[in-house]
Amino acid sequence: MTGQDAIGEEQEALDAAHVRRLEIQAELEQRLRGSAEEDSVVAAAMRSTQTRLHELTQAEQGLVFGRLDSRDGDVLRVGRVGVPSADDDADPLVVDWRAEASRPFYTATAVAPQGQSRRRHIRSEGSTVVGVDDELLDGSTDGDLVGEGALLAALDERRTGRMGTAVATLQREQDDIVRADARGALVVQGGPGTGKTVVALHRVAYLLFAHPQLARAGVLVLGPSQRFLDYIGQVLPALGETAVVAATCESLVPGVRPERRESRTLAEIKGRALWQRALADHVAGLVPPPSDLMLHWDGEDHVVPAETIERLQRGALSGRSYHHARRVLTAQLVDVLTELVADRAVELLASAEEGFEEILDRVDKSLAGQDDRGARTQSSSGSVDGELSEDEVEELRQRIEADPGIAARLALRWPDRDPADELRRLLADRAALAGVPGLTDVERDLVAAEPTPFAPSDIALLDALADLLGEAEQRERQGEFTADRAAAQRDWVYGHVVVDEAQELSAMEWQMVARRCPAYSITAVGDIDQTEAPHAHMTWEGAVGEVLTDRWRRADLTICYRTPREVMELTGPVLEAAGSTNEPPRAVRSSGVEPWLRSVPADDLAATVATEHAALLERWAGGSVGVVAPVERVADLAAALGPDAIVMSATQAKGLEWDAALVVDPDGIVAEPRGWNGLYVALTRCTQELGRVEIA
Numbered sequence: 001m002t003g004q005d006a007i008g009e010e011q012e013a014l015d016a017a018h019v020r021r022l023e024i025q026a027e028l029e030q031r032l033r034g035s036a037e038e039d040s041v042v043a044a045a046m047r048s049t050q051t052r053l054h055e056l057t058q059a060e061q062g063l064v065f066g067r068l069d070s071r072d073g074d075v076l077r078v079g080r081v082g083v084p085s086a087d088d089d090a091d092p093l094v095v096d097w098r099a100e101a102s103r104p105f106y107t108a109t110a111v112a113p114q115g116q117s118r119r120r121h122i123r124s125e126g127s128t129v130v131g132v133d134d135e136l137l138d139g140s141t142d143g144d145l146v147g148e149g150a151l152l153a154a155l156d157e158r159r160t161g162r163m164g165t166a167v168a169t170l171q172r173e174q175d176d177i178v179r180a181d182a183r184g185a186l187v188v189q190g191g192p193g194t195g196k197t198v199v200a201l202h203r204v205a206y207l208l209f210a211h212p213q214l215a216r217a218g219v220l221v222l223g224p225s226q227r228f229l230d231y232i233g234q235v236l237p238a239l240g241e242t243a244v245v246a247a248t249c250e251s252l253v254p255g256v257r258p259e260r261r262e263s264r265t266l267a268e269i270k271g272r273a274l275w276q277r278a279l280a281d282h283v284a285g286l287v288p289p290p291s292d293l294m295l296h297w298d299g300e301d302h303v304v305p306a307e308t309i310e311r312l313q314r315g316a317l318s319g320r321s322y323h324h325a326r327r328v329l330t331a332q333l334v335d336v337l338t339e340l341v342a343d344r345a346v347e348l349l350a351s352a353e354e355g356f357e358e359i360l361d362r363v364d365k366s367l368a369g370q371d372d373r374g375a376r377t378q379s380s381s382g383s384v385d386g387e388l389s390e391d392e393v394e395e396l397r398q399r400i401e402a403d404p405g406i407a408a409r410l411a412l413r414w415p416d417r418d419p420a421d422e423l424r425r426l427l428a429d430r431a432a433l434a435g436v437p438g439l440t441d442v443e444r445d446l447v448a449a450e451p452t453p454f455a456p457s458d459i460a461l462l463d464a465l466a467d468l469l470g471e472a473e474q475r476e477r478q479g480e481f482t483a484d485r486a487a488a489q490r491d492w493v494y495g496h497v498v499v500d501e502a503q504e505l506s507a508m509e510w511q512m513v514a515r516r517c518p519a520y521s522i523t524a525v526g527d528i529d530q531t532e533a534p535h536a537h538m539t540w541e542g543a544v545g546e547v548l549t550d551r552w553r554r555a556d557l558t559i560c561y562r563t564p565r566e567v568m569e570l571t572g573p574v575l576e577a578a579g580s581t582n583e584p585p586r587a588v589r590s591s592g593v594e595p596w597l598r599s600v601p602a603d604d605l606a607a608t609v610a611t612e613h614a615a616l617l618e619r620w621a622g623g624s625v626g627v628v629a630p631v632e633r634v635a636d637l638a639a640a641l642g643p644d645a646i647v648m649s650a651t652q653a654k655g656l657e658w659d660a661a662l663v664v665d666p667d668g669i670v671a672e673p674r675g676w677n678g679l680y681v682a683l684t685r686c687t688q689e690l691g692r693v694e695i696a
């Protein structure tokens, strides 16, 4: 069959899939119009219909991108979404890339063909097939890459500043991670450009497909910065996914944002795991010590003895947050007071009755003296026993509960606490900080010197404190997922959490992650060698071990898809200087452009950068050029290069990529904290050309 015949054949199949897709869309729209959200079952069905409709609508581009021919002659077409045939008994026109049946498309090799004889990559523009790329799985060729032609074509495309999907060209080691078991935490180590972000995002799409119940709780995607989240922002919608909240660690606590930057030293101190224990101790110290409690009701004083309070408080606190325990104890104290008041009523009546008895006795006696009528009967005394009926007790309890005086008295004893106020108070209180074990006096002074306003590392402390304190008011358990609802609720529990650039998280930020998914269904991707955060870890054991303990497993990505071989060759000594213990990734492609270096006097730096930047923009017209410089040079360079230029520090460049990268003053980058790691990031941002301008 000629290439043209193959294109014609695939065009026919694609046309049929599109026709059927539109038919299904029309059916779904009809169904949505016809049903009202009457009850939860109907509402749930509608939501799933909407999701399906959304997926189909998004799938216009790349509806079919692959085909597998089995040795038995069966043909299976793989695409962004499944498209069933109109005939129930017929094979589907397209199988969803996430379905188990599609797996050999990503994993079959000539050595292990899994019953397949050929894999075909189908390239289309809009709804027109423009090319096919066949790979025979009969042992005639074997390489590391699946669908090499299609992959290299994808990698060579111009970078637009937005990440694209890689469903058509996911590689075996990537696919293994995408489809890995959702249970437990998975930490993926991969060098620059190994597709960690790609894998993490496709994993979200896969998990939501394979475990639809996850959509009820949603997935949280944590990235290092808003700029990064904007960069990847198109991928999940393009994969049809909407059950996702994207955030940074700084934006995880609703309504609170850092209001200032902070020193690395302080960020490191406040990121340490020891704060979790210290905050728990602090909150435990806020609980009032048991003592006799005097409560006033209806003109009477009632005392709840310290021992009773101690017993109830211990029970209320077990496994509960400060506020939850407070609510439980308050309810119990209302019960206790109700009992005391009810008992007092019985006592009063009893004593009143005693007085009454005496009178009656005297009357009896005097009467007995006058005639022989017998003493009064027992029944006449028993008719008034003072016991309240159940309804009366309940009514009394409600009155006590609603009484503002009692509520104020209980609130005075065990007050509500606002987490932000409490954190400010603690951080400013040198004496209270003395109770934080593991800090030196100098470190305590540093913390106490800058208690407010909140800096980035305070967000994780605030989150921990808010969690320990719990909600002051009882709330409904979380309902059905909507991104707005989940994002607005600090203690929303997600079905899965994905962390990108995971090497940057402090131990306290890992606590934030763990809190949002106590089942530890977590995928964390990162490169420990690109770490720039102030924590001192150079291994994953160190970075995540304190929080995830032994409840995580590791996977590795070893092939670099972004950075060309010519550039990767420069990184060996940089990695070594950074103290890396990891194997550098292997670049799959060469761009044919040798990296270059200009050495200029300091005074000529800005002018040289401007000239080289303009030249790169011209060479990579239609694509993108990024400039990475030491922090203190960024503002001046940005001003010199104009508003459209992309100029940033190594930290800001993390996770991003451009066709060409211009690294300015590499020695200046090295001189920054964790500078070798920073230079490693800067050097690995380009897909085609790397230029460096250093000071001679």
Ligand SMILES: Nc1ncnc2c1ncn2[C@@H]1O[C@H](COP(=O)(O)OP(=O)(O)OP(=O)(O)O)[C@@H](O)[C@H]1O
Pocket: 151, 154, 155, 163, 164, 165, 166, 169, 170, 171, 174, 190, 191, 192, 193, 194, 195, 196, 197, 198, 199, 527, 530, 561, 562, 654, 655, 656, 657, 684
């Ligand atoms: N299987 C693939 N098919 C097509 N493109 C891919 C594939 N894997 C990775 N890429 C591309 O390679 C580039 C690097 O991927 P990605 O940004 O996910 O790497 P990374 O490991 O997160 O890098 P960094 O460590 O720099 O953040 C991106 O342009 C991505 O689209």
